[in-house]
Amino acid sequence: MDKRDTKEKLFAFENRCRQAGLKVTPQRTAIYKSLIMTDLHPTAEDVFGQVRKEMPSISLDTVNRTLLTLAKIGTAFVVEGTGQPRRFDGGLDDHQHFRCVKCGKIVDFHHEPFDNITLPQEIEGEFKILRKTVYLEGLCPTCQANASQQGYLD
DSSP states (O other): OOHHHHHHHHHHHHHHHHHTTOOOOHHHHHHHHHHHTOSSOOBHHHHHHHHTTTOTTOOHHHHHHHHHHHHHHTSSEEETTOSSSOEEEOOOSSOEEEEETTTOOEEEEOOGGGGGOOOOTTTTTTSOOOOOOOEEEEOOHHHHHHHHHTTSOO
8 A cells, every 4th residue: 555545544534533523542543554554354463463563552452442443433344254353454445355264364356246236125125234245255275275285175
């Protein structure tokens, strides 16, 4: 991510915090920055480890609560369905996720038809849909190769 893109995201983040009635604190900014600087979909512990380099006194609880707050105000979101510790994503552009069931790696991809999923009639109009997501699971190329070498995919 280039500096201009980071600046624009930070500006939008600060505005969103203010709209939500939240102060733009150094802790919130550092946590958000850590989140948008990676595409690895980090856990709270991962973000904690990164932010702690700049802010040694920050707690894991602060990081976790802040990440959940960021998701609540729409500046990040929780990657659902991993079945493991929560993973967070700071990429708010339209995209979907693939998760390797063996190594846990999460990869962003974008398939435009998934952006316009049609709702089933039984829920259309009855519920307020806030977000539609597509989440795929399988084996990444590395895990496929390892499984094939061990004779698991034959």
